[in-house]
Amino acid sequence: MMGSSRRGSVEARRSPVAGRRGAARPGFLLASDMAVGLYGGSFNPVHGGHVQVARTALTRLGLDRVLWLVTPGNPLKAKQSAADLDERLDGVRRAAAGPSMIVSSLEAKTGSAFSVDTIAILQARYPGVHFVWIMGADNLAGFHRWRGWPDIMRRIPVAIMARPGSVLTGLSSPAARRFAHARLPVSQARSLALKAPPAWIYLPMPLNPLSSTAIRADRSQSRS
Numbered sequence: 001m002m003g004s005s006r007r008g009s010v011e012a013r014r015s016p017v018a019g020r021r022g023a024a025r026p027g028f029l030l031a032s033d034m035a036v037g038l039y040g041g042s043f044n045p046v047h048g049g050h051v052q053v054a055r056t057a058l059t060r061l062g063l064d065r066v067l068w069l070v071t072p073g074n075p076l077k078a079k080q081s082a083a084d085l086d087e088r089l090d091g092v093r094r095a096a097a098g099p100s101m102i103v104s105s106l107e108a109k110t111g112s113a114f115s116v117d118t119i120a121i122l123q124a125r126y127p128g129v130h131f132v133w134i135m136g137a138d139n140l141a142g143f144h145r146w147r148g149w150p151d152i153m154r155r156i157p158v159a160i161m162a163r164p165g166s167v168l169t170g171l172s173s174p175a176a177r178r179f180a181h182a183r184l185p186v187s188q189a190r191s192l193a194l195k196a197p198p199a200w201i202y203l204p205m206p207l208n209p210l211s212s213t214a215i216r217a218d219r220s221q222s223r224s
Contacts, residue, residue, distance in 0.1 A: 026104060026106050026109070026122075026125065027104065027109070028067075028102050028104060030065065030067075030126045030129045031064075031128075031129075032126075032128030032129065033128055033129070033130070034064040034065060034129050034130065035061070035062060035063045035064050035065075035129075035130045035132065035193035035194075036063060036064060036065045036066070036067055036126075036129050036130070036131050036132070036193075037054070037057045037058065037061060037063045037065070037066040037067065037131075037132045037133075037134045037159070038067050038069060038118075038119065038122070038131055038132065038133050038134060038156075039053070039054055039057070039066055039067065039068050039069065039134040039135075040068075040069035040070075040071060040115060040118070040135075041069075041070070041071060042070070042071050042073070042088065043068070043070055043088050043091065043092050044083050044088055045083065045088065045091050046088070046091045046092045046095045046096070047095075048095075049163075050092075050095070051095050051096060052205070052206070053134065053136060053161045053205075054066045054068065054096060054101065054134070056161065056203070056205045057132075057134045057159055057161060057203070058100055058101075060189050060190070060203055060205075061132060061159055061189055061190060061192055061193065061203075062189075062190035062191075062193070063100075063132065063193065064100070065100055065101070065102055066096075066100060066101055066102070066134070067102045067104060067122075068092050068096055068101065068102065068103045068104065069104055069106055069107060069118060070085065070088055070089050070092055070103065070104065070105055071107050072085055072105070072107055072108045085105060085108060089103060089105055106118060106121070106122075114146075114147055114148065115133075115146065115152060116147075116148045116149075116151045116152050116155065119131070119133070119152065119155055119156055120155070123155070123156075130193040130194055131156050131157075131193070132156065132157050132158070132159050132192055132193045133152060133156045133157070133158045133159070134158075134159050134161065135158070135159075135160060135161070136160070136161050136162075136163040137160050137161065137162055137163045137167060137169075137170030137171070137202070138163045138169075138170065139170075140160050140170035140171075140173050140175060140176060141169040141170045141173045142173070143173060143174075143175040144173065144174040144175050144178075149175060150178070153175070153179050153182070153197065153198045153200065154197055154198050155197060156197055157192045157193060157195050157197050157199045157200065157201075158197075158199070158200040158201075159189075159192060159200070159201055159203055160200060160201065160202045160203065161203050161205060162202070162203065162204050162205045162207060163207065164207045170202075171202060179198050179200060182197075182198035182199050182200055183200055183201065183202070184199055184200065184201045185201075186201065186202075186203065186204070188201065189201055189203060
């Protein structure tokens, strides 16, 4: 999902677990009427830019929790580039410490391979919770390559967080153009979780130049 490029499925019902309340055993509790941001990605590795996005979303969107969905893998990225899931989970837990941050390997537990299925599972499990999908503007630029991406837009409000070098490409992307009618002004950020989808917002924020790709490249170079 995404902190990195992620994905949806053609239809949530095609997942063997999507939408079945008894199928997901997430290992965390969410109270009815909470506003919860869903922040998915491989976080390979997690860095300060990811944490900045999560904390900015928590504050600016008026969320009660941010749920980090650490993915087993990403079909848009090479499998060999992903560190061990437990290692990445530990890294996110250390970086995202705090009572408002929840770190989960829900997709590994449920076998959900696509973001739209994961969203369906959570909405079925917690019908009274107001979820918001959080992703960077860099992911919006390629969002139209996620399988079933229009279903995500129609299923959940979306917060697009500013990322270095992605403002123009994100806001001119096929997804942004197709759902231009559903874009809300920044002044409505704190009520985004209560909006009926499709509804999305572009949220400016201080830009952090860190990237997981660059960090992996630096580590690889230092080992060579």
